[in-house]
Amino acid sequence: MxxxxxxxxxxxxxxxxxxxxxxxxxxxxxxxxxxxxxxxxxxxxxxxxxxxxxxxxxxxxxxxxxxxxxxxxxxxxxxxxxxxxxxxEARKSQTKIEVKEIRLRPKTNEAHRGFKVDDARRWLNQGHKVRVTVKFRGREMDYPEIALEDLKEIAQDLSDVASIEVPPQMEGRTMLVVLAPSKGGAKKKEKPEQAEAKDESQA
Missing domain, CATH: 3.10.20.80 (Translation initiation factor 3 (IF-3), N-terminal domain)
Incomplete structure (x- = not known):
């Protein structure tokens, strides 16, 4: 044998x-x-x-x-x-999906938030999910709408490569949203002027 x-x-x-x-x-x-x-x-x-x-x-x-x-x-x-x-080859083709995380504060400045969004975009393009969290301290809990607005804006900024898997919600002193890669891959984002021209042509 x-x-x-x-x-x-x-x-x-x-x-x-x-x-x-x-x-x-x-x-x-x-x-x-x-x-x-x-x-x-x-x-x-x-x-x-x-x-x-x-x-x-x-x-x-x-x-x-x-x-x-x-x-x-x-x-x-x-x-x-x-x-x-x-x-x-089959094992290599199976992408291991991880849940990455970016952490923000209610008053995170625009530049720092931009870096975090870039990280999230890279992870999403790699096929990973992204958990975006905003941690509250002290009296910051009195103004949850600020964090909610930030999370909505981030989700919108990444809407060309991601969809919302878990909508914004509170977990203790943390507000979070979970984004998942879009099933159809990255969608080309329209510039404002392109969107306006499209609307005018359909009018």
Whole structure:
């Protein structure tokens, strides 16, 4: 039986029991698929093994639940390598979504807020969600409308790349909003003059 792990030790996450190979296939007969993908038919296991050896390939059981089991003549090492490669690529393509956070105060100046919005835009474009929080201290709790207005403006500034997932709300002494990347990707923001021209053309 082919010692796969000697050839590909880095692929040990693939179960050795996932496939039976060559002499490890202990049945009387199999439905054989040839190296060219053609259906050879039902043959004794000894004949299937002979065909695989003559082709200098492996006999791999690909459908053990069938009656009789389906086996294919192939390069098992190459097959497992390609399978592992596809699994790695699939894992890489799965973007890990994180919830990033920007923290503000009720009286955060425009320049500092602009930097925070730029950070949020970058994270949203990377596919992450963004939690925007405004922390109140002391008597600042008496003026929640200031923070609410800030959160609304930030959500509007980012409306071309994000939608509101959790609307503005209070959690203790913190007001927050959660933004999620737009499903359709970034939308081109219209300049005020473009919007006016569009409205005039539709009038």
């Amino acid at each position: 082919l010692d796969l792990f000697c050839l590909f030790p880095e692929e040990k996450h693939i179960s050795a029991n996932e496939f039976r190979v060559n002499e490890g296939i202990r049945v009387a007969e199999v439905r054989l698929i040839g190296p060219d993908g053609g259906n050879v038919g039902v043959v004794p296991i000894k004949e299937a093994l002979k065909i695989a050896r003559e082709a200098e390939l492996d006999l791999v059981e690909v459908s053990p639940g069938a009656n009789p089991p389906v086996c294919r003549v192939m390069d098992f090492g190459k097959f497992i390598y390609e399978k592992a490669k596809k699994e790695r």
